[in-house]
Amino acid sequence: MTRRIQVHAAGGPEVMKWEEVELGAPGQGEIRIRHTAVGLNYIDVYHREGSYPLPMPTGLGVEGVGVVEAVGAGVEGFAVGERVVYAGGPPGAYATERLLPAARAAKLPDDISDQLAASVFFKGLTVEYLIRRCHEVKKGDVVLWHAAAGGVGSLASQWLRHIGATVIGTVGTDEKALRAQENGCAHTINYRKEDFVARVKEITGGKLVSAVYDSVGKDTVMGSIDCLRPRGILVSFGTASGPTPPIDLSTLGARGSLYVTRASVAHYTAQRAEFDAGADAVFEMLRAGYLKAESPSTYSLQNVAEAHRDVQAAKTSGSVILLP
Known part of the structure; x- marks a missing residue:
């Protein structure tokens, strides 16, 4: 027994x-x-x-x-x-x-x-497939990572820093912002105090990011799309805040021929x-x-x-x- x-x-x-x-x-x-x-x-x-x-x-x-x-x-x-x-x-x-x-x-x-x-x-396996195989992040890329102080986000920030990418991370508290910065985030955004879309535009000088990694879901997905530069990709891999709303595919074309994937570690x-x-x-x-x-x-x-x-x-x- x-x-x-x-x-x-x-x-x-x-x-x-x-x-x-x-x-x-x-x-x-x-x-x-x-x-x-x-x-x-x-x-x-x-x-x-x-x-x-x-x-x-x-x-x-x-x-x-x-x-x-x-x-x-x-x-x-x-x-x-x-x-x-x-x-x-x-x-x-x-x-x-x-x-x-x-x-x-x-x-x-x-x-x-x-x-x-x-x-x-498990979190390391998740980061590995997200940034190397689902969408390959390269040196010099700028990406947005939601929940950057969480278990997956903390490891992702370190791995991406090693690659040479610039990570913008969203967090829920100032204390978590400090942790995220220690783990490799070049910039942090406290989403409880700041509009993360506006801050991404400010940080990047309007150029936006090549990829957004979003495990939050309902509360962030549309804003995540607004943070992508033309031909950028939204990688959704969780729905902590609830299921994501439907996305009109024509919106992706109008905003710059964007890509969206819903990824699972099981498939990778x-x-x-x-x-x-x-x-x-x-x-x-x-x-x-x-x-x-x-x-x-x-x-x-x-x-x-x-x-x-x-x-x-x-x-x-x-x-x-x-x-x-």
Whole structure:
């Protein structure tokens, strides 16, 4: 028997229940993992609220670090006792132990700690595909990144600074603006005090930006489009403020032959070769010191409801991890 967070109906943080479940042995292509740290990502909120519906009852969580306890038939490259990190696959990371498709796991290098991996891996994979494969940001580009002090935004700002891009980041507090600047934002905009579109125009001298990365959604999407220069791209990868409104395609033409994509990390890591390449890139950036994670906000796994409330209230910055 093991314990995990179960959700029987979509709703607020209170729907998450700490329950005892029978886990069993790993099946074909699976490994059994004993968690040492679990990453909290905003997609967990979407799953819990039902924005991204899941069959009920369901577990939650798509990222974790742990030790392999058992290996199922057909699994190659993993052995009992090895440390692994994973991202994606069926939700179920909010647990002391779980079964996982081995295809979603990577061996964790000895020089990267469990908590660092849980803080960075999924968010690092997200940044890697967003700025290198979904839309390749190059040296000299100017981009706008919403929620720049968040877990993904913090890593993206560092990675983009290493590339040589100029990052304009939106944040919700002056304290978060300072963090974003430390992580590589050349300019920050407190969206609670300033009109971010007007500030982008001012910062760029009216030239606007080549790309906007928007995980906020409803509250920012139309303004994001207004920040794009001709042939610029809006990369939408989340809807923290709610679903985005419909966009008239003729508007994109009138505003400069703009591009829009709704990107998902699942589609950019579905192939094992892409997953491994993304993981290797994240590990290398960590080793080289180009990516540094501030101390994560930590909560006990049983206290995950408080963690969700704090994340949704924007009380956290950087990464949030859960400890079994």
